[in-house]
Amino acid sequence: MNGRRVSRGRLPAVLVLPALVGLAFLVLPLVGLLLRTPWAELPTRLFSTGVGEALQLSLLCASLATVVCVVLGVPLAWVLARGELPGRRLIRALVTVPLVLPPVVGGVALLLVLGRRGPVGELLDSWFGVSLPFTTAGVVVAEAFVAMPFLVISVEGALRAADPRIEEAAATLGASRWLTFRRVTLPSVMPGVVAGTVLCWARALGEFGATITFAGNFPGETTTMPLAVYLALESDPQAAIVLSVVLLAVSVAVLASLRDRWVGG
Amino acid sequence: MNGRRVSRGRLPAVLVLPALVGLAFLVLPLVGLLLRTPWAELPTRLFSTGVGEALQLSLLCASLATVVCVVLGVPLAWVLARGELPGRRLIRALVTVPLVLPPVVGGVALLLVLGRRGPVGELLDSWFGVSLPFTTAGVVVAEAFVAMPFLVISVEGALRAADPRIEEAAATLGASRWLTFRRVTLPSVMPGVVAGTVLCWARALGEFGATITFAGNFPGETTTMPLAVYLALESDPQAAIVLSVVLLAVSVAVLASLRDRWVGG
Amino acid sequence: SSSQEPTRTVTVFAAASLTEVFTAIGKDFEAANPGVRITFNFAGSSALAQQINQGAPADVFASAAPANMKQVTDALAPVTFTRNQLEIAVPKGNPGKITGLADFGDANRKIALCAEQVPCGAAAKKALAAAGVTGAPDTLEQDVKAALTKVRLGEVDAALVYRTDVKAAGAEVEGIDFPEAASAVNDYPIAVLGKAPNAADAKRFVDFVLSDRGKTALTNAGFTAP
Amino acid sequence: MSLDALLQMDRACLDLPLTVEPGEVVVVLGPNGAGKTTALRALAGLLPLQGGHIRLGNHVWDAPPKEFVPPQQRPVGMVFQDYLLFQHMSVLENVAFGLRARGIPRHTARSRALTWLETVGLADRARERPSALSGGQAQRVALARALATEPELLLLDEPLAALDAATRLRVRAELARHLRDFPGCTVLVTHDPVDAMALGDRLVVIEDGQVTQTGAPRDVAQHPGTDYIAHLVGLNLVRGKANGTIVTLDNGDTWMTTTAASGAINVAFAPTAIRLSHTRTQGPNAWQVTVTGVEQHAHTTRVHLDRSLSADLSPTALADLDLDGPLWASVDPADLRVYKSR
Amino acid sequence: MSLDALLQMDRACLDLPLTVEPGEVVVVLGPNGAGKTTALRALAGLLPLQGGHIRLGNHVWDAPPKEFVPPQQRPVGMVFQDYLLFQHMSVLENVAFGLRARGIPRHTARSRALTWLETVGLADRARERPSALSGGQAQRVALARALATEPELLLLDEPLAALDAATRLRVRAELARHLRDFPGCTVLVTHDPVDAMALGDRLVVIEDGQVTQTGAPRDVAQHPGTDYIAHLVGLNLVRGKANGTIVTLDNGDTWMTTTAASGAINVAFAPTAIRLSHTRTQGPNAWQVTVTGVEQHAHTTRVHLDRSLSADLSPTALADLDLDGPLWASVDPADLRVYKSR
């Protein structure tokens, strides 16, 4: 447009004020963290092999977990929002459960099912020779378990808000429900899917309790950044802060660069 | 309608299959947990005062934290989605940060700012005589800090997906941006807000690391269920499972009964 | 509550591994000192140290490791009040056929150790060194409870944990003593804090822990005397 | 394959029998809220019937309580009253969507879609998003999208409503041409009588969900059975009882006609047939009137009279009249059309 | 307070001067995509101008690069082409919304809203959601919603487009009545010439964002300046040079007229003025034609000829003609209207 700042009127104080308070509430503790960061240590820390490895592993596992969540979670959200299922209320509440479960207990639950002695774990072992605990795959599983509800619930919310008549139009054009989903519904709820994906990725990246319980902690294989941070906190709190700041910086960079490419402005 | 099950065609396998896998992935570990639960202990546990207290406290704090998040987070989401702010990308990424921060570090960060020796904490103390750490209010603050991003991001996604022309219609009717927000925008993105609120509440209910770090673990004052689970895990793992199951049952009951009242069907 | 004087409170910040035993000792202390109430804050020692450094209103700090006590600048004359000794924990029935520390070097067995940064990991390192074994762990747990959980669920064949933990875990876990254990003990220091709001009663509580009654309770829980 | 349907639904109190032969265009005409859109939605499979049936050829599409074929398995094409274009696709992709859904390769689908866009005169907007189109342009894209799949049953919900007069002429002519060539059945919903005349082989008039008249468009237009239809085709309608060429109107007046008839009849006449004057004319069929409104058209002035009659006056005729004064109206018996009321 | 605007925008190449006096109704007429909706949005403040200005009385609403008054501070009422009703409110709340936004107490707002709903004949639907309304009903609610705030500038984007013929007559008459009483300025967008004639005090015709003709509706209808307008008002238009009563048409033919004129002129005549026959008639103004289409109306048949002319024939006239054979057309010089082209 023309350079003029033509807004639709001033932003109302009654909205801007709480928004600012909310922003301060979220950002101030980070500022506190940054103020206490021993910046001098940063470079040495950053280039110590352990940190690089943990960072790489974190990004890899969080991204893989996000892929798993999208592949399984978006269809689940769709079934919850559109499928005429009996017991939908209960299923929807069950999906929320991993949110409430303390992550450590979540890890225990995963071990009970997918561990060496768990029924599914035994099958996986005898059929494919796959054992999840203490492996990188296990980290992905633990992160996906914890992060998936975020995706499912965000996407379901978006699907419910979408106009179902546009799907009717697709149906009259001969599109099956799958084609309609893929080409009509999904693109029209893209902002919701992106929001859910961001939540899911960030949650997976910060995941700690379920990971260490289910996948253990072995450098280069299952030690993600949050695990490194936690252990550093035990011996050297300053180092823990440095590591956290590194994790934050990377995630802010990734989110700020990726997200707006998907959603625009 | 008439009793007939008139669906818009069978659900496509390519969607239903991953949805089922996803559901199994989320629900099976819970089943594992339930199978291992020493049900015989349940009644005695449930009626031991400590548990009742912790459960009450958990529900109270999670609900208060959710209220704080809604009051501060919905306006923040609106400003991010609609306000023509410079640096919106960065702000949006910053809002996501508490998701990535390992909760224990989040607790440390809160202590650094709101603790007795933190800059804001000192102000609060000298002006109002309020000290947040190690109080029930501190639990609410810690939970709100961790849970707010979920709300903000879900609601922002919903706002972006909403048709802005309906807001134009409100503007031509003389509605200020605040009135438009309250009476037009917010109701039309209700499903997104509800989804965000559910995420936020569940996350607050399950919150552990930031709470124990920032608010400590004082029975009756700051010991929420996840903290009780953590302590039980130290002495009696079976009891920890029982407590988790209690937490789960309560949250499923609350979500299943409340959520559909808000959103319908 | 007593009618003569108002209740005074002692706030004790104690390591999570002391939950049960300190709760019992606290009850005893309250019985012996009417008018004083003990409030506990159980959490990881490092988190407690952080909280104290950030001005938490604590009277007493009982840490699971000297290192965390050292982080607290404000501690007055910490003393070691008890110790914890390592033990090999195996799942019920010992499916991995573990006999001693030597098996911890076997790459084919699933082994859990604590991470070096936490006290039980440091102790395990000492024990393995003393036995001349190069450990081949599959995981370095963040705390001893996590290692024990893996044993309980049969995910690992063996782990090095504290005697107190094996004892608390009950029938699901079996303990195997080993000779090098004596060289790998972990000290638990306790101290009254400089800014303690109720220093007098705090001192009394520490003395109570160090008394015979305290020692007996600790020994019953599996701790060894210093 | 012919369509044979009986649409019964609680919503809009719909009870509508409908048969369409292959190649035939049935126009459903009715006022707002009559249930036209509801009927189309039932035919498309977007609403289930509560009673009755829908059959195309040998295929049963809907027959409560048992049969129901979902919309995507019915070979229908539908143009919605409010377009419902896919906002995230280009105009071309919108039109190609139905072809792609039927498994036609991308390239073929696109070139066919482009041909259809040319037909509706929007080939140059092919790459744009629907949001960049004006209302009428969007309507034309929706039309092209439905036609592109070459359906066996074409459902059109006021396909010309948003078009401007000039485009409307052109699109209507094109649509008429296409519908002539179209081998399938067509149901077109409108409340524009011109569309109905131009496009329909048969007219079904519904009011409040019920059929009030049906027949060839010409015939319906010349023999309106209800006030609504008379209004629509621009005729005045009065009712009465005929006895030879003498008609006793329902209000008691007696009129002369040139056509002999007997029994309950309708009398229709054009607004141009009414003459207005300040005094009673000598001839028959004169009565006193009150003016309730005046409307200015391009070349004539329409004067609304009581008893929901109206008269079209030329500027010259109007110049001599004082519409506020007392007026007499009259019609020539030769201008009256008399026919049996149903 | 009068509206004085010059709307310049890149989108739709809009360059539209517009002045409206208090109480005046200016109708903006134009084909699809001409920029009518864009112009209304600029007046409402939903799009900023790129050049020009908008002033109502002494208040400057938009004057790039400095001034801009946001929409909620402009006393406008707008009816959108696609209604934009608030789906989560009842019909009554929709209509009351604007009043509530202006601080009127709930009770008063509701009772006034109900009065407006009565005016548009929907009082009995007050408690329902907009989704339960038919298209035309929704349109009427949107109208009521905009009128309820009694704005100083009323903007109507094809307010009658979705109404059926009968309702349209009624709502148009009501709207005309309201607009007569309405003290503010009104801009009404339409592509229906009947609406334009019935409702407008002045007509502004735009094509491709530019004004092509403006004037009193009657005058524009009788002296169309472009093919678009001629089409719209149902006249044939040819151009030529007059020399007294002899006109040399642009295609070389020479016609006779009864009005003397000179210079570049337009010649307009009604489709009913054209006579068709198989042989050349003796009189003047005859030419050979090709039939490009036929359209059936209620009482006449419209025959489309080359040079975008059209002829209206009565059934009797049509009966004698073979439209596929060679045809001659002629017009009586007395039926021609000759006027200066601009």
Ligand SMILES: Nc1ncnc2c1ncn2[C@@H]1O[C@H](COP(=O)(O)OP(=O)(O)OP(=O)(O)O)[C@@H](O)[C@H]1O
């Ligand atoms: N979702 C709905 N729930 C209940 N009633 C509805 C619903 N949709 C429409 N109706 C009602 O059904 C009746 C018929 O509506 P329909 O949309 O079929 O009318 P229509 O003939 O298409 O009118 P228009 O010419 O205005 O489009 C109306 O009275 C309307 O209020």
Ligand SMILES: Nc1ncnc2c1ncn2[C@@H]1O[C@H](COP(=O)(O)OP(=O)(O)OP(=O)(O)O)[C@@H](O)[C@H]1O
């Ligand atoms: N958001 C947009 N971005 C770019 N171009 C647009 C946008 N909206 C409309 N246009 C273009 O501007 C031109 C004018 O559109 P406008 O909607 O004003 O037409 P209109 O006169 O209202 O037509 P109609 O009678 O069909 O409603 C059209 O060519 C249209 O394609």
Ligand SMILES: [Mg+2]
């Ligand atoms: Mg309709």
Ligand SMILES: [Mg+2]
């Ligand atoms: Mg428009």
